[in-house]
Amino acid sequence: MMASSRQGRGGLSLLVPYVVLLAVVGIVPTGYAIYQSFLARSGSGFGGISAYHDAVTEFQFASSFAHIGLVLAVWLPFMVIGVMGLALMLHGQRSRLVGVYRFIYYLPGALAGMGNFVLWLFLLDPVNSPVRPILSWLGYSTLNQTAEPAHLPVIIAFMLFFQGAGTWILVIYGGLNGIPEELGEAATIDGASRWQVTRWIKLPLVRPWIAYFVLLNVAYASQLFLEPQVLGLATEGQISPQWTPNQLVYTFAFQVFDVPAAAALSVILLAISLVIGVLITTRTGLFSNRD
Amino acid sequence: MAIGSPTGERLAKTGRAPVPPKVPALLRLRKMTPMTFLTIVAVVYLFVMVTFVFAAMRTEQSLLHQGAFGPLSLSRLGYDWRQLSGFSSGVYFDWLKNSAVVAFGGAAIAVAVALPAGYVLAMLHFRGRRVLLFLTILTMVMPNTVLVIPIFLEVSAVHQIDRLWPVAVIFGFFPFGTYLAFVHYKTTLPFELLESGRIDGVSEIGLFLRLAVPLAKQAVALVFFFAFVADWTNYFLPLVMLPSSSVQTVSVGLQELITSSQLFNPSAAAGLNVQLYMPELSFAAVLQMLPVLVVFIGAQRYLSRGAMLGAVKG
Numbered sequence: 211m212m213a214s215s216r217q218g219r220g221g222l223s224l225l226v227p228y229v230v231l232l233a234v235v236g237i238v239p240t241g242y243a244i245y246q247s248f249l250a251r252s253g254s255g256f257g258g259i260s261a262y263h264d265a266v267t268e269f270q271f272a273s274s275f276a277h278i279g280l281v282l283a284v285w286l287p288f289m290v291i292g293v294m295g296l297a298l299m300l301h302g303q304r305s306r307l308v309g310v311y312r313f314i315y316y317l318p319g320a321l322a323g324m325g326n327f328v329l330w331l332f333l334l335d336p337v338n339s340p341v342r343p344i345l346s347w348l349g350y351s352t353l354n355q356t357a358e359p360a361h362l363p364v365i366i367a368f369m370l371f372f373q374g375a376g377t378w379i380l381v382i383y384g385g386l387n388g389i390p391e392e393l394g395e396a397a398t399i400d401g402a403s404r405w406q407v408t409r410w411i412k413l414p415l416v417r418p419w420i421a422y423f424v425l426l427n428v429a430y431a432s433q434l435f436l437e438p439q440v441l442g443l444a445t446e447g448q449i450s451p452q453w454t455p456n457q458l459v460y461t462f463a464f465q466v467f468d469v470p471a472a473a474a475l476s477v478i479l480l481a482i483s484l485v486i487g488v489l490i491t492t493r494t495g496l497f498s499n500r501d
Numbered sequence: 502m503a504i505g506s507p508t509g510e511r512l513a514k515t516g517r518a519p520v521p522p523k524v525p526a527l528l529r530l531r532k533m534t535p536m537t538f539l540t541i542v543a544v545v546y547l548f549v550m551v552t553f554v555f556a557a558m559r560t561e562q563s564l565l566h567q568g569a570f571g572p573l574s575l576s577r578l579g580y581d582w583r584q585l586s587g588f589s590s591g592v593y594f595d596w597l598k599n600s601a602v603v604a605f606g607g608a609a610i611a612v613a614v615a616l617p618a619g620y621v622l623a624m625l626h627f628r629g630r631r632v633l634l635f636l637t638i639l640t641m642v643m644p645n646t647v648l649v650i651p652i653f654l655e656v657s658a659v660h661q662i663d664r665l666w667p668v669a670v671i672f673g674f675f676p677f678g679t680y681l682a683f684v685h686y687k688t689t690l691p692f693e694l695l696e697s698g699r700i701d702g703v704s705e706i707g708l709f710l711r712l713a714v715p716l717a718k719q720a721v722a723l724v725f726f727f728a729f730v731a732d733w734t735n736y737f738l739p740l741v742m743l744p745s746s747s748v749q750t751v752s753v754g755l756q757e758l759i760t761s762s763q764l765f766n767p768s769a770a771a772g773l774n775v776q777l778y779m780p781e782l783s784f785a786a787v788l789q790m791l792p793v794l795v796v797f798i799g800a801q802r803y804l805s806r807g808a809m810l811g812a813v814k815g
Contacts, residue, residue, distance in 0.1 A: 299535040329549070338556065338565065433647060460650075476651055
């Protein structure tokens with residue numbers, strides 16, 4: 211192409227800040243963590259895979275991953291069905307309320323993180339809860355009863371749905387809006403029912419978004435930290451402080467001061483997200499890095 | 502056929518008379534169901550948010566005895582404010598200030614870095630472009646918590662823990678912003694425009710400043726919005742990077758309020774000089790989300806497009 215031959219080198223200097231940050235915040239810490247993960251526990255000298263051995267044989271290691279599996283088992287179906295259902299229902303409506311509802315569903319996103327967590331403490335603690343009748347019908351009269359460890363997967367699923375579903379509804383709704391209306395109309399004229407239009411036209415066309423959505427949420431769930439951590443603090447230790455892998459990393463780094471083991475576990479978690487990230491980038495077809 | 506042509510016209514073209522809706526009542530009820538369902542969900546959402554905001558304007562006694570709704574008083578907000586100001590000599594306001602520094606700083610850096618990078622990735626051809634784009638998308642879809650401990654190890658190796666500036670710089674790395682800017686320029690800036698500029702002898706930097714920057718409004722709004730919300734609500738990174746209470750951000754500070762509260766930690770709160778019950782906690786949580794709400798309202802008209810570009814990150 212003519213452009214490339216005439217284009218000077220000057221333009222590339224615009225990339226420098228980004229590449230420097232990518233190195234300082236992404237590549238260097240990754241390399242440094244890999245280096246640390248091969249140190250001996252004393253912090254000096256080569257330790258081989260002893261840090262990985264320490265991390266993997268820690269008795270909370272398997273259970274923390276099992277907890278992530280439990281959260282995913284509850285949250286993922288809840289999220290996929292809820293988000294797809296609400297987005298498809300919204301898309302079928304002609305009412306002006308659609309915009310209002312989309313906004314209402316999105317609002318808790320502004321409260322994300324700790325704000326959302328405080329809101330859920332308010333809901334879950336029977337002392338103040340606006341849904342106390344429901345909690346007492348379930349037999350809970352204290353926060354420690356509502357938030358007992360076995361309930362955590364369901365509670366976290368609710369918390370994450372409330373703060374995240376609205377954004378995803380916007381995304382899927384946007385994807386549905388990209389489908390030409392004629393497609394559905396033609397099928398309707400040919401006698402397709404509303405369900406058939408949804409099943410055979412709308413769903414296949416937003417499928418890449420659903421794949422993206424599932425993979426991204428699996429990656430996100432593997433990184434859970436805030437919800438179990440602070441809920442554990444608020445219930446005076448009835449929830450293990452190593453409930454998720456990230457909490458285990460945190461414990462290794464800041465309570466046990468076993469930096470090589472913390473680094474080793476970080477590298478393991480990084481590898482998991484990296485695999486999911488590569489799947490999203492190369493398999494969903496959403497991000498073509500060609501032209 | 503043009504999209505959005507009136508239904509009547511389209512029906513006329515297909516040669517069918519518009520059929521007046523003669524649907525039995527029961528079927529009409531079934532047709533109403535999705536809307537009813539959507540309304541119920543919206544009402545539940547509003548109920549939760551409204552009762553939470555209202556909790557800041559009620560007394561503990563009212564929350565305890567009157568259920569979801571009770572008398573509201575604006576003067577209660579003043580009481581909440583005084584309790585919050587009294588907590589560790591007003592550290593809450595330091596937290597707000599710290600959050601402002603790292604979130605505004607981080608979002609500003611993100612915009613300043615992402616805009617030129619997205620432009621170069623979209624408009625210039627160079628070796629390594631594919632690799633850089635791949636790394637951008639890869640880091641964008643990975644949860645940002647995954648690098649927190651490695652980054653902590655790096656920053657503590659250079660003894661910069663408990664400082665705000667490294668947090669702002671780390672927040673400044675926002676690959677999703679670069680991707681947004683990339684898509685923005687790919688779809689709005691024609692190559693021919695750059696070509697004619699080059700023929701006129703404009704430098705590459707000059708092209709960016711004169712052609713790309715004036716077109717950037719939408720991208721700036723989106724990148725700033727998403728970066729700001731992500732930075733303001735981030736919890737894990739500031740928790741690890743800013744261990745001292747006075748340099749904490751507000752989202753970690755809220756955790757300190759919870760663990761100091763008489764409600765959740767009566768024994769530790771025995772010596773506390775202020776009341777930290779649900780009204781005060783709700784006040785503290787709602788107050789700290791106002792900046793997010795303001796930025797959200799400011800960016801709202803740009804959002805539907807951003808959402809379509811895949812505006813979601815963990």
